[in-house]
Amino acid sequence: MAEPKKRLFIAVDVSPDSKRQLAEAQAKLSAVVPDAKWVEPDGLHVTLVFLGYVDETVEASVKNALTTAAARLSPWLFKVGGVGAFPTNSRPRVIWAGVSDGGEFASAASELAAVLTPLGFEPEERPYVPHITLGRIKRPHRLAEAEALTKSAKVDGASQNAGELLLYRSRLSRSGAEYSVEARFPFGAQAIH
Numbered sequence: 292m293a294e295p296k297k298r299l300f301i302a303v304d305v306s307p308d309s310k311r312q313l314a315e316a317q318a319k320l321s322a323v324v325p326d327a328k329w330v331e332p333d334g335l336h337v338t339l340v341f342l343g344y345v346d347e348t349v350e351a352s353v354k355n356a357l358t359t360a361a362a363r364l365s366p367w368l369f370k371v372g373g374v375g376a377f378p379t380n381s382r383p384r385v386i387w388a389g390v391s392d393g394g395e396f397a398s399a400a401s402e403l404a405a406v407l408t409p410l411g412f413e414p415e416e417r418p419y420v421p422h423i424t425l426g427r428i429k430r431p432h433r434l435a436e437a438e439a440l441t442k443s444a445k446v447d448g449a450s451q452n453a454g455e456l457l458l459y460r461s462r463l464s465r466s467g468a469e470y471s472v473e474a475r476f477p478f479g480a481q482a483i484h
Contacts (some may be wrong), residue, residue: 296344299473301357301403302336303396304421309371309448310335313388317372317425319472320386321344325427334470336457337369337390337421337480340403342412349410354407354458354474361456361476363402367395371423371448387422395453396421396467402454454478 305313314332321329345353369392376383390396397419404414456476462469 299342301340303453306451329426357476364478366454386426390421
Protein backbone atom coordinates (compact mmCIF):
# COMPACT_ATOMS: atom_id res chain seq x y z
CA MET A 292 0.00 0.00 0.00
CA ALA A 293 1.38 3.37 -1.01
CA GLU A 294 2.20 5.90 1.66
CA PRO A 295 -0.29 8.80 1.82
CA LYS A 296 0.78 12.20 0.61
CA LYS A 297 3.27 14.03 2.81
CA ARG A 298 2.99 17.68 3.84
CA LEU A 299 6.40 19.08 2.82
CA PHE A 300 8.35 22.33 2.88
CA ILE A 301 11.91 23.48 2.20
CA ALA A 302 13.86 25.40 4.83
CA VAL A 303 17.20 26.41 6.29
CA ASP A 304 17.95 25.44 9.88
CA VAL A 305 19.05 27.87 12.61
CA SER A 306 21.88 27.27 15.06
CA PRO A 307 21.36 25.67 18.50
CA ASP A 308 22.35 28.99 20.13
CA SER A 309 19.67 30.85 18.16
CA LYS A 310 17.11 28.18 19.04
CA ARG A 311 17.94 28.68 22.73
CA GLN A 312 17.56 32.47 22.44
CA LEU A 313 14.32 32.08 20.51
CA ALA A 314 12.92 29.69 23.14
CA GLU A 315 13.68 32.33 25.80
CA ALA A 316 11.90 34.92 23.63
CA GLN A 317 8.88 32.61 23.28
CA ALA A 318 8.67 32.29 27.08
CA LYS A 319 8.62 36.10 27.45
CA LEU A 320 6.17 36.53 24.58
CA SER A 321 3.74 34.04 26.11
CA ALA A 322 2.98 36.64 28.80
CA VAL A 323 1.98 39.15 26.10
CA VAL A 324 0.20 36.65 23.83
CA PRO A 325 -0.95 33.83 26.15
CA ASP A 326 -3.21 32.14 23.57
CA ALA A 327 -0.51 31.55 20.94
CA LYS A 328 0.57 28.05 19.91
CA TRP A 329 4.35 28.13 20.09
CA VAL A 330 6.65 26.23 17.72
CA GLU A 331 8.87 23.76 19.58
CA PRO A 332 12.44 25.15 19.73
CA ASP A 333 13.87 22.13 17.89
CA GLY A 334 11.51 22.89 15.00
CA LEU A 335 12.51 26.53 14.51
CA HIS A 336 13.72 27.21 10.95
CA VAL A 337 13.56 29.68 8.05
CA THR A 338 11.04 28.43 5.46
CA LEU A 339 11.97 29.02 1.83
CA VAL A 340 9.09 27.24 0.05
CA PHE A 341 5.96 25.50 1.33
CA LEU A 342 5.07 22.64 -1.03
CA GLY A 343 1.88 21.32 0.58
CA TYR A 344 0.77 17.71 0.27
CA VAL A 345 3.04 15.78 -2.11
CA ASP A 346 2.74 12.15 -3.25
CA GLU A 347 5.66 9.74 -3.40
CA THR A 348 6.33 10.00 -7.15
CA VAL A 349 6.43 13.81 -7.06
CA GLU A 350 8.59 13.73 -3.92
CA ALA A 351 11.32 11.90 -5.84
CA SER A 352 11.26 14.64 -8.50
CA VAL A 353 11.34 17.31 -5.78
CA LYS A 354 14.46 15.71 -4.27
CA ASN A 355 16.15 15.71 -7.68
CA ALA A 356 15.23 19.38 -8.16
CA LEU A 357 16.57 20.25 -4.70
CA THR A 358 19.86 18.52 -5.47
CA THR A 359 20.15 20.71 -8.57
CA ALA A 360 19.22 23.91 -6.72
CA ALA A 361 21.54 23.23 -3.77
CA ALA A 362 24.46 22.54 -6.13
CA ARG A 363 24.02 26.09 -7.50
CA LEU A 364 23.98 27.75 -4.07
CA SER A 365 26.94 28.85 -1.95
CA PRO A 366 26.85 29.17 1.84
CA TRP A 367 25.90 32.56 3.28
CA LEU A 368 25.80 34.28 6.66
CA PHE A 369 22.64 35.51 8.35
CA LYS A 370 21.56 36.88 11.70
CA VAL A 371 18.41 36.36 13.72
CA GLY A 372 17.08 39.48 15.42
CA GLY A 373 13.94 41.38 16.25
CA VAL A 374 10.39 40.20 16.84
CA GLY A 375 7.20 41.14 15.00
CA ALA A 376 3.88 39.80 13.78
CA PHE A 377 1.92 39.22 10.60
CA PRO A 378 -0.29 40.92 9.49
CA THR A 379 0.41 43.63 12.13
CA ASN A 380 1.78 43.81 15.67
CA SER A 381 -1.57 45.07 16.95
CA ARG A 382 -3.58 42.19 15.38
CA PRO A 383 -1.12 39.28 15.26
CA ARG A 384 -1.82 35.95 13.57
CA VAL A 385 1.81 34.83 13.27
CA ILE A 386 4.56 35.92 15.66
CA TRP A 387 8.02 35.82 14.09
CA ALA A 388 11.69 36.54 14.63
CA GLY A 389 13.42 38.53 11.92
CA VAL A 390 16.24 37.32 9.72
CA SER A 391 18.80 39.64 8.14
CA ASP A 392 21.09 38.66 5.30
CA GLY A 393 22.30 40.17 2.06
CA GLY A 394 19.31 38.97 0.05
CA GLU A 395 20.54 35.38 -0.17
CA PHE A 396 17.31 33.89 1.23
CA ALA A 397 15.29 35.65 -1.47
CA SER A 398 17.77 34.46 -4.12
CA ALA A 399 17.52 30.89 -2.84
CA ALA A 400 13.70 31.11 -2.89
CA SER A 401 13.90 32.29 -6.53
CA GLU A 402 16.26 29.45 -7.41
CA LEU A 403 13.84 26.98 -5.83
CA ALA A 404 10.90 28.46 -7.74
CA ALA A 405 12.85 27.97 -10.97
CA VAL A 406 13.39 24.24 -10.36
CA LEU A 407 9.98 23.54 -8.77
CA THR A 408 7.67 25.36 -11.21
CA PRO A 409 8.25 22.73 -13.97
CA LEU A 410 7.05 20.12 -11.44
CA GLY A 411 3.72 21.91 -11.08
CA PHE A 412 4.40 23.99 -7.95
CA GLU A 413 3.09 27.52 -8.39
CA PRO A 414 5.54 30.23 -7.29
CA GLU A 415 4.48 32.40 -4.37
CA GLU A 416 2.98 35.69 -5.53
CA ARG A 417 3.84 37.66 -2.39
CA PRO A 418 7.37 38.99 -1.99
CA TYR A 419 9.57 36.63 -0.01
CA VAL A 420 10.31 37.83 3.55
CA PRO A 421 12.73 35.61 5.50
CA HIS A 422 11.57 35.02 9.08
CA ILE A 423 11.29 32.34 11.75
CA THR A 424 7.76 31.56 12.89
CA LEU A 425 7.70 31.50 16.68
CA GLY A 426 3.97 31.01 17.21
CA ARG A 427 0.51 31.19 15.68
CA ILE A 428 -2.75 32.60 16.98
CA LYS A 429 -5.98 30.93 15.84
CA ARG A 430 -8.33 33.73 16.86
CA PRO A 431 -6.65 37.08 16.33
CA HIS A 432 -7.45 39.82 18.78
CA ARG A 433 -6.27 43.35 19.24
CA LEU A 434 -3.27 43.69 21.54
CA ALA A 435 -3.76 46.58 23.94
CA GLU A 436 -0.10 47.50 23.65
CA ALA A 437 1.26 46.45 20.28
CA GLU A 438 4.72 47.71 21.25
CA ALA A 439 4.72 45.18 24.12
CA LEU A 440 5.07 42.45 21.50
CA THR A 441 8.36 43.72 20.11
CA LYS A 442 9.73 45.01 23.43
CA SER A 443 8.95 41.91 25.49
CA ALA A 444 11.57 39.71 23.83
CA LYS A 445 14.95 40.71 22.49
CA VAL A 446 16.62 38.38 20.01
CA ASP A 447 20.10 39.38 18.92
CA GLY A 448 21.74 36.27 17.56
CA ALA A 449 25.27 35.96 16.34
CA SER A 450 25.98 35.47 12.65
CA GLN A 451 25.44 31.92 11.52
CA ASN A 452 25.94 29.95 8.36
CA ALA A 453 23.33 28.69 5.91
CA GLY A 454 24.96 25.73 4.22
CA GLU A 455 22.20 23.34 3.20
CA LEU A 456 18.57 23.05 2.23
CA LEU A 457 16.36 20.82 4.36
CA LEU A 458 13.27 19.05 3.07
CA TYR A 459 10.95 18.91 6.06
CA ARG A 460 7.82 16.87 6.65
CA SER A 461 5.12 18.51 8.75
CA ARG A 462 2.56 16.41 10.63
CA LEU A 463 -0.38 18.33 12.02
CA SER A 464 -1.88 17.37 15.37
CA ARG A 465 -3.99 18.96 18.10
CA SER A 466 -0.83 19.96 19.97
CA GLY A 467 0.65 21.67 16.89
CA ALA A 468 2.84 20.78 13.94
CA GLU A 469 5.61 18.22 14.33
CA TYR A 470 8.56 18.53 11.95
CA SER A 471 10.99 15.89 10.75
CA VAL A 472 13.80 16.17 8.20
CA GLU A 473 13.20 13.98 5.13
CA ALA A 474 16.46 14.88 3.34
CA ARG A 475 19.39 17.31 3.45
CA PHE A 476 20.87 19.03 0.41
CA PRO A 477 24.29 20.57 1.14
CA PHE A 478 25.18 23.56 -1.00
CA GLY A 479 27.47 22.59 -3.85
CA ALA A 480 27.26 18.88 -2.91
CA GLN A 481 25.10 15.75 -3.13
CA ALA A 482 21.92 15.20 -1.13
CA ILE A 483 21.90 13.18 2.09
CA HIS A 484 18.69 11.10 2.16
